[in-house]
Amino acid sequence: MSKLSLSLAVNDYDHVRDLLDGRIAAQGIDLVPSVLPVEEIFYRTTHFQEWDLSEMSLAKYASLRSQGDDRLIGLPVFPSRVFRLSSLYVRDDAGVMSPADLRGKRIGVPEWAQTASVYSRGWLVHDQGVALADVEWVQGGVNQAGRREKVAVRVPDGVRYRPSPEKSLTAMLLDGDIDAILSARPPAPPAGREREIVRMLPDFETAERAYFERTGIFPIMHLIVMRRDVFTANRWIAGNLLKAFTQAKDASVARLEDITCSHFPLPWMSQRAAQARAMFGGDPWPYGIAPNRTTLDAFLRFAFEQGVCHRPMQADELFPPEVAAAVRV
Structure with a gap:
């Protein structure tokens, strides 16, 4: 058969x-x-x-x-x-060193409906007390301009969210147009500027282990x-x-x-x-x-x-x- x-x-x-x-x-x-x-x-x-x-x-x-x-x-x-507390990237000179520092800032995401971003925003809201409305959200390709949402989303009322197809998130972060990137795929700065972008949580494994112990969530x-x-x-x-x-x-x-x-x-x-x-x-x-x-x-x-x-x-x-x-x- x-x-x-x-x-x-x-x-x-x-x-x-x-x-x-x-x-x-x-x-x-x-x-x-x-x-x-x-x-x-x-x-x-x-x-x-x-x-x-x-x-x-x-x-x-x-x-x-x-x-x-x-x-x-x-x-x-x-x-x-993948635990995603490693996926928050900032400029090394921006003074953004903790989740609380993200209030009032602009965070870039490749897509609102990227799975990694859903978990990370859930961590910010439920674990760190940073509301979605505390941040301005900017959507764009991480290392290439022009990426778009693949599914229809309903961003909640009161949450500031805008697509920015003209530049990549990496370029926007380096130029100061946004303050952080939340992405599964890491930013890839041009040669000579690699050290200008760092993880917000360098010891992310310790934070992720503690998060799992508190919540039982393995993303x-x-x-x-x-x-x-x-x-x-x-x-x-x-x-x-x-x-x-x-x-x-x-x-x-x-x-x-x-x-x-x-x-x-x-x-x-x-x-x-x-x-x-x-x-x-x-x-x-x-x-x-x-x-x-x-x-x-x-x-x-x-x-x-x-x-x-x-x-x-x-x-x-x-x-x-x-x-x-x-x-x-």
Whole structure:
């Protein structure tokens, strides 16, 4: 019996690679992968749904679903997760040294609906007491001018937000047109000016660990989505894909933990993996809905408060019932 051929667009991740090269297989499925930059995948998926399966921005996916666009349906597979307190950049001479210093300032974001920005704004509002209306928000490309929002957003009343397509955020920060950048992708200043832009929180790891201990939030950036027509015709693929992605991820974590030889060109990786297991209570990178509910619920709350989602949403709305719970025998 022939297997179902499905196209997949995804970035290059060690925890997905075993699935792409065939060392791990999704039962009944032949994957045809395209390994591409995430910005390209998100644009082509949002506008054209070119692949059967694709990596997708959590914010853009949730926004589309909140607006009644159900052409895509999610899998609780999260290839990218990043704490984002590292993503605030300022000029080294600006005197902006803490979140409180951002009140009354101008912050540049690549898109209002960038997932990283949703989490960081949620941290500013709920953890640091800096309201959205305390800041003027400027939207533009980080290192190239002309970037635009990919989904419709409803910026809350009283919040100052304006697109600025003429210059990149990096150029605006260097020229003093804005006071900070909040972005997943770092600014890339021209040669000779690299030291003029610094992180607002240089010791971000300590701050991020403390944030996780307070909130239980381990930010999810991306998920895997399926075209709904493909899923509707083959509902069995959801569970099989979730199982295969999980096996590939578990194999990657096992490589991290292997002290026999170095699978990654950095020292102490096995020790870092053990520390992560201790911090996160077992699986340091869980897939599925239940172990990620705290993070998903917080994200959806932030997204609605910020106008990225057009209505309140629950985590279970993002995924089909076939992946709602693990099968136990």
